[in-house]
Amino acid sequence: MSTKDFNNLTSQQRADLAAQVKEVRLRAGLTQQQLADEAGVTRQSIGNIEGGDTTPQAKTLLPVLKALGIAPSPAEFTPETSRWLAIVGGIMDSLPIERRAHAGQAAVTAVTNELVTASSNVIVGGFGQTAHISDEVAIPENVEEVWGIAGDIKGDDPIDHSQN
Known part of the structure; x- marks a missing residue:
């Protein structure tokens, strides 16, 4: 902005x-x-x-x-994503403040795992090496910056290799 x-x-x-x-x-x-x-x-x-x-x-x-490091403008989301963010945000606001960071990390990990599962052609490291997700995904401290950049990337839909 x-x-x-x-x-x-x-x-x-x-x-x-x-x-x-x-x-x-x-x-x-x-x-x-x-x-x-x-x-x-x-x-x-x-x-x-x-x-x-x-x-x-x-x-x-x-x-x-x-x-x-606070983004000065709210990101624009689809209506469905906005609805889920409002739901999760409401739940997080009901938590004691000392539990919110842990809950936020868990939510980000769960959504990231879904993203990786949905994207069968995720390449990490080099050609043909697929990503493997452990129980907890490391989220960078500059996650807003990272996701802001990633949100601007345009590409083809993931290819489903499971039929091959």
Whole structure:
């Protein structure tokens, strides 16, 4: 998303993004001052964003999101995927906060296993080497970036080799 597009976000969209800041900052082990220094804003601005009392302006929020690695724009999904994300999100929100990361990892692992199962022509390493999935798939820390790039790749439908 360009800075120009980010500036066009509604107040509610900016508030929704700002609501993620404290949790992500704490998971990253940063103080408000460290985040402020990284983002080039004041510590008071971080406090205001995390407090949720006011909706931050785009020019303040964008560098904070970038410093935390939060994607500034929601991804666009098919209606069916959006429905499942809402269901899973609702379930995750009902979990104690200390269990959410584990549950999120389990959900990503399950969906990744389905993807690999559905794609019989996944090549890993070299020609003809198919992927084997263990009980747990390692998810990179920059998963949003990785999936964002992967989402842009266009290709043929997977080939079903099971009939050969």
